[in-house]
Amino acid sequence: MKINININIKQTFTCISEYFSPKIIGEVNDVYIKTAKIKGDKIPWHHHKNEDELFYIIEGNLFFEVEGQEGFMMEEGEMYIVKKGINHKVSSIEECKIMLVEHKTTAHTGNIISDITKTIQEQK
Amino acid sequence: MKINININIKQTFTCISEYFSPKIIGEVNDVYIKTAKIKGDKIPWHHHKNEDELFYIIEGNLFFEVEGQEGFMMEEGEMYIVKKGINHKVSSIEECKIMLVEHKTTAHTGNIISDITKTIQEQK
Numbered sequence: 752m753k754i755n756i757n758i759n760i761k762q763t764f765t766c767i768s769e770y771f772s773p774k775i776i777g778e779v780n781d782v783y784i785k786t787a788k789i790k791g792d793k794i795p796w797h798h799h800k801n802e803d804e805l806f807y808i809i810e811g812n813l814f815f816e817v818e819g820q821e822g823f824m825m826e827e828g829e830m831y832i833v834k835k836g837i838n839h840k841v842s843s844i845e846e847c848k849i850m851l852v853e854h855k856t857t858a859h860t861g862n863i864i865s866d867i868t869k870t871i872q873e874q875k
Numbered sequence: 876m877k878i879n880i881n882i883n884i885k886q887t888f889t890c891i892s893e894y895f896s897p898k899i900i901g902e903v904n905d906v907y908i909k910t911a912k913i914k915g916d917k918i919p920w921h922h923h924k925n926e927d928e929l930f931y932i933i934e935g936n937l938f939f940e941v942e943g944q945e946g947f948m949m950e951e952g953e954m955y956i957v958k959k960g961i962n963h964k965v966s967s968i969e970e971c972k973i974m975l976v977e978h979k980t981t982a983h984t985g986n987i988i989s990d991i992t993k994t995i996q997e998q999k
Contacts, residue, residue, distance in 0.1 A: 757939070757947065757955040760931070777956050779927045779976050782906055784954070803903045807884070815881070823881065830908070831881040832901050852903050852976060 771867040785851040792842040797861035802854045811847030895991040909975040916966040921985035935971035
């Protein structure tokens with residue numbers, strides 16, 4: 752039996768030095784829980800063909816752009832779920848700390864490969 | 876296309892009047908995101924045969940008991956994932972506000988039916 756421990760979400764960020772580089776902090780069946788730091792504008796517009804994606808703001812503000820909608824600012828304590836197939840992009844002027852809930856098959860930057868794209872192995 | 880809006884997690888609790896009564900606030904593919912208020916000791920020991928379950932503390936403290944481990948107190952900002960098949964129980968002396976990440980097939984109190992058990996319909 753794997754003994755789990757309770758994880759302080761904010762403490763996970765002390766182990767993250769790179770922006771746009773999600774780290775897996777837990778598994779719930781077929782879903783990964785990840786945390787990431789965002790600062791800047793390097794995430795390309797992309798979508799995930801088959802997977803919804805949940806963003807939850809732990810600290811800071813995240814500018815969220817979704818096709819067909821006006822861009823909006825997300826604040827601490829807010830969540831947003833991008834449905835599969837929908838193009839989206841997130842950016843932040845100041846550092847923003849986020850939690851993600853993603854199916855295990857979710858590719859980091861979806862249908863787009865860019866300089867910042869991380870494989871699942873790199874997220875472990 | 877369903878237009879999603881960003882949800883302030885803490886605001887969802889203003890719509891929850893009953894303890895031990897999770898409410899679905901989002902869907903990520905086969906997963907429900909729920910919030911719930913816990914106060915008291917009415918949740919029975921139970922397990923979910925096939926589903927892991929994530930608890931994340933939004934506000935307050937939650938006493939967590941898991942078979943084979945010493946009980947422990949969870950604080951705001953902490954998460955814990957109970958693996959499938961593992962008996963567990965949560966309780967709180969003061970009101971505690973939590974977020975849950977659960978596969979859609981997860982029964983509220985798992986293998987046990989009690990006075991407080993809610994169907995999925997009652998969680999909508």
